[in-house]
């Protein structure tokens with residue numbers, strides 16, 4: 283069922299009504315701030331899509347909240363009609379957005395650059411390190427995202443690097459295998475902190491200690507972690523990381539964040555492109571803006587996804603990532619307990635601290651037919667993955683990936699399990 287414009291505005295209005303005295307604060311979301319867990323039934327009401335359709339695929343894209351809808355409406359009115367006291371996506375909002383993202387991963391705002399996407403961020407790191415010029419090896423693993431595997435495979439095929447791909451065992455990466463792959467010629471260890479394949483979260487601190495002892499740097503793709511699982515770049519020993527905003531940050535395509543540790547900016551991870559977002563101009567001179575601004579793009583930043591990210595980050599800050607994790611863990615635990623009995627073995631380790639969980643499907647067409655019959659549209663992400671057995675042989679397997687978020691509840695899980703029963 284589609285939203286009519288009238289219905290949409292009613293929803294935005296309802297969300298706005300739930301806001302306290304001009305602040306973007308709701309009864310639900312204020313709980314995170316006060317140390318009291320948020321009321322997740324109210325949170326669900328702030329994601330109107332959740333009541334309309336089951337969506338267990340936040341690992342793909344996350345629905346907008348009513349707050350985002352309202353901010354988009356204001357921004358669109360400003361662009362279409364002017365007025366309303368808005369002024370694009372202001373420098374103050376830009377600064378606040380970086381500050382909020384920094385706070386989410388325990389970094390400072392000056393360690394954050396706006397980029398286009400996760401892949402854009404990783405490319406900036408690779409070119410800034412001059413991996414192609416340095417030579418040596420890069421270590422990744424087979425639970426990494428396809429775009430990253432492509433990036434390093436292309437560099438390897440061009441003869442610029444030696445690529446070492448550590449294979450998973452039992453759908454997790456053994457630190458001892460990483461240790462065997464990393465040596466003093468390793469320039470970079472790159473991983474998806476949380477794998478898009480099965481939600482597996484690396485033992486990143488152990489791996490970064492090994493990388494650093496060998497003089498290598500650590501890049502983490504954090505798109506499947508930021509906003510759903512606590513991330514602390516300092517405690518985890520992550521040197522640089524990136525993500526888009528269209529998944530757990532509740533935003534849209536076209537804007538991402540790159541974190542580069544302060545000590546590495548400029549000298550180790552160099553500036554490789556030039557644009558006016560990186561400088562201010564004074565008396566005919568270009569004055570560099572501080573920090574990670576040197577990695578920013580070559581044009582004005584995209585304001586529409588920035589409006590969404592700003593709202594998403596505010597909402598996350600109010601809910602609190604630990605509260606989010608507590609909420610989703612219970613629902614994921616239900617899936618982990620009940621799905622194998624329905625004939626869907628899990629490929630996500632039980633102690634994985636993320637809301638992304640994947641199951642193998644013996645007959646993907648039958649599974650899809652059952653879900654289509656129950657819901658009339660896609661509700662989870664289908665997947666085809668490479669499974670490595672104990673002898674190191676790989677085979678293609680098919681399955682479904684589920685991403686549980688703040689708006690999901692027990693009724694969703696019941697409906698999903700009943701459909702597969």
Ligand SMILES: Cc1ncc(COP(=O)(O)O)c(C=O)c1O
Pocket residue numbers: 341342399400401402427429474476477478503505506525526538
């Ligand atoms: C682990 C991981 N990395 C990266 C991406 C997307 O990359 P980008 O932000 O470049 O679109 C995804 C999207 O599914 C992902 O799951």
